[in-house]
Amino acid sequence: MTGSLVVVGTGPGNADLMTPATSAVLAKATDLVGYGPYLDRIPTIRADQCRHASDNRVELDRARQALSLAASGRQVVVVSGGDPGVFAMASAVFEAVEAGEPAWRELDIRVEPGVTAMLAAAAEVGAPLGGDFCAISLSDNLKAWTTVERRLKAAAEADFVIALYNPASKARPHQLGRAFDLLRSIKAAETPVLFVRAAGTVDSKIVTTTLAGADGTTADMRTLVIVGASTTRQVGRWIYTPRSEPGVRS
Structure with missing residues (x-):
C-alpha cells in the first residue's frame, strides 16, 4: 500500500x-x-x-x-x-x-x-485588508526579535495594513507593547487598530481602538491584531481599507 x-x-x-x-x-x-x-x-x-x-x-x-x-x-x-x-x-x-x-x-x-485567522478576523469587522497588507508573527521562538522589529518598521514605512499573529503569550507578555511603541514612531496616532479574539467562532470578541490607545496587555495567543494603513477608515460599525490610493483614478 x-x-x-x-x-x-x-x-x-x-x-x-x-x-x-x-x-x-x-x-x-x-x-x-x-x-x-x-x-x-x-x-x-x-x-x-x-x-x-x-x-x-x-x-x-x-x-x-x-x-x-x-x-x-x-x-x-x-x-x-x-x-x-x-x-x-x-x-x-x-x-x-x-x-x-x-x-x-x-x-x-x-x-x-x-x-486563516487573518481572514476570519477581517471578516468580523468589514474589509480592513481591502488594500495592500502583510502578516507578521510577533513570536521570536524561531527568529530574532531584531528581525521582527526590522520587518515591522519596513511594513509601517510602506504603509501596509499589518496583521499581527502570535501577539502575546505567558512567555512573551511585553512584545505587543514594544511593537506598538515602534509603530507609533512611524504611523499616525489615529491609525485604526483592531483586536479580534477567537475570530470566526461564537466566542469572538472585537475591540476597536487607535494606535494611540492600543493596549498591548489586552491580547493573548487567540487574538489577531490588525493595524490599519493611513487610508483605513471606519464607516458606521465597519472598518475598511479602500482599494485605491487617494488621488489615483479607479
Whole structure:
C-alpha cells in the first residue's frame, strides 16, 4: 500500500469554516497527527482511525512522525488550525522532508488550504485588508526579535495594513507593547487598530481602538491584531481599507 500525507487547516474554530475538501481528506485518513486542541476540533469519523496528539512547539517532531507513518503506507493527515501554510504545519513538514530521509521526497504530499485567522478576523469587522497588507508573527521562538522589529518598521514605512499573529503569550507578555511603541514612531496616532479574539467562532470578541490607545496587555495567543494603513477608515460599525490610493483614478 502506498502511503500519503496531506496537511490541512481546520479553519479558525467554527466547523462551518472548515472546507469541504479538508473534510473529505479527514474522512479518508488512517492517521491524524496534530496539536491536541486542534485534533479535539475534529469529531470521531471512523473507529479505526488513529490519533497522534502532541504538545505545542514540537512541530518538527510531529512532522517527522507523520512522514514516517506515511512512508510505512498509512494515509496520514497533519492537522493545523487556520490555514496550514500560514505560520503552521505545512512549512514544518517540508522542513522535515528537506533534512530527513531521502525516501520522504518521493511521498505523495499535498497541502489543502484553509481559512486563516487573518481572514476570519477581517471578516468580523468589514474589509480592513481591502488594500495592500502583510502578516507578521510577533513570536521570536524561531527568529530574532531584531528581525521582527526590522520587518515591522519596513511594513509601517510602506504603509501596509499589518496583521499581527502570535501577539502575546505567558512567555512573551511585553512584545505587543514594544511593537506598538515602534509603530507609533512611524504611523499616525489615529491609525485604526483592531483586536479580534477567537475570530470566526461564537466566542469572538472585537475591540476597536487607535494606535494611540492600543493596549498591548489586552491580547493573548487567540487574538489577531490588525493595524490599519493611513487610508483605513471606519464607516458606521465597519472598518475598511479602500482599494485605491487617494488621488489615483479607479
